[in-house]
Amino acid sequence: MQSFSGRLFVITLGALLLPSHAQAHAALITLGPVEAIEIHAGYDTGEAMRGAQIVVYAPDNPAQPWLTGTADDSGRFVFVPDGTPGRWAVQAREAGHGAMSYFIVEGGETTALLPAPAQYDPLQRLVMLASIVWGAIGTALYFRRPRQRERA
Amino acid sequence: MFGRILKAAFFSTALASTAAAGELSIFANGEELATEGFLAPELTRDGWQLNFSNVFVTLSGITAIQAEPPYDAEAGGEPATSVSAGLDPAAPLTIDLTETDEDGRVLLGSIAASAGHHNAISWSVVPATEGEWAGQSMVFVGTATRDGQSVDFTLTSPDRHAYVCGEYVGDERKGFLVEGGEADLEITFHLDHIFGRADVDLDDPMNIDAIGFDPFAAGGTHAIDLSGLHIGHVGEGHCAVVFG
Incomplete structure (x- = not known):
């Protein structure tokens, strides 16, 4: 608008x-x-999920995709949520592995809900993770x- | 048959902590690797074609959970459970992942559950307490073929593995239950984590950890050690698993 x-x-x-x-x-x-959400999708081996399928779900219709896209070769995907308050979900999938991440939009503030990067177990190979970085990134x-x- | 007998015994008991609002069905799925087998190019990591006549799994403690906050399987531990509903934990259930519905799934049970998003699930693979394979938690029966050689095999495992998983990851989100409605969840067994895949790089972590089929190439009945293998998933989503 x-x-x-x-x-x-x-x-x-x-x-x-x-x-x-x-x-x-x-x-x-x-x-x-603008404030954007930046996703880094990869495996806990450090390998990026190149070209991962990304699906974003908004809180007002959580069973239907709000946005779909493809991560780049480094597993990176950036999008701008529309400000709908509540819990957003982000799914990343590649080669039979996938994960969900979540963030909250409330009162104009964005808060990552899951996962917290410090909680990853480096010994669990093959386990995929997706992390979210948020903030004004000058998009x-x-x-x-x-x-x-x-x-x- | 062993699986069918126990299947009749577990149709569900609701353990929901709040008033039931709808029906939640829980399925198991061994994917096409169970129903169709390991077929080229998806042979085992050591090049065997596998065709299964049975893939028995005995399950217990199957519990659908509304976790708040969402469960982080990478961090492990117990989910912050707000509401849960489970199949009868006193009755281990043996299923055959090759005997599926038209969608390739095995119905574990349908339970009355509370409205909300059932975004986590827990279950255990446990030894069967009765039947032909009592004492075994997973049994693979089938035929392996490579280079014109075919052998019949039976692989048995008594290993216990307990899984806690977050939200299902797949083509659609699952577990949203509304008042008077229906929803479903799925637990998914990735057999390629056991046998590996020839169409995946050999240095892929899955193939490094997988057993393959060469140790059983003589055919017959063998014990197979599944400890340490992450077999249970929710769609493509990984789970926290504890062995023993």
Whole structure:
């Protein structure tokens, strides 16, 4: 919604001030930090879960996927939850092994619920784990301030 | 047959600590490695094709749990149980993982349980107390084939393993039970942790730990030591396991 409002505003201005280019195809990008969830999926041998299947479940419909995706070659996957309060779940699977992790969104705060990295048993090989790092990581996703780079 | 006799005895007793709201069914699954066997390319790590006529497992203490916070199987220990419901713990249940429903699963029982998310489960593999394989907790009966040589085998294990698992990990989340509704849970046995897999790197930790089939290549009846092997899972999710 934020991006839609910003884009609409810019197009309206263009129509008023630049009549000769009223059909504006201006590409506009604005940047701003958002709080994102970063997942590192791997085995407790230290091996990354390359290309792991990631499924995110939101608290208001926990039996249905809210988001699906694929981790990169380092087992990393980043997403931005929509702020729905409650317990979120994240599942990572690869080659017949998988795990669930959880975090809580409440009052604008995000808290990792499971697992705690210090609790891993390094002797348990083949056991997969997924860890979650959260915080403002400077992911630039949303339109905010227009800047014209090109006019058609 | 041994498995069927005991199966009739365990249809469930509810132990829910709060009023029952719905029906929770618990299944066991040995996956296609149990029902179809170890077929190429999924041969054992040492190249044997295995076809099972029976894979007997005796279970007890099967308990569905609503854990708060969610159980961390990597950390181990006991789950923080808010609500639990179990099959009759006094009656060990022997099942045959090759005798499944159309979904490849064996129904262990259906129990009355409280509404909520049953996000953990515990059970034990224990020696059978009666029947043809009394004293054994897992028994594998079948035929192994490699390089044109086939041998009939029976592998027996009296090992006890106790599992505590977190949430099921698979194509869908399981265990959400609403008032008047139905839900299911599944415990999953990964037989490749015993015999290994030829289509997986030999230096994969699973193959390093697996026994393979070469020790039993002569055929006949052998004891098999399953201690230390992580056979029990919840779908693809791992469990905390204690042997002995």
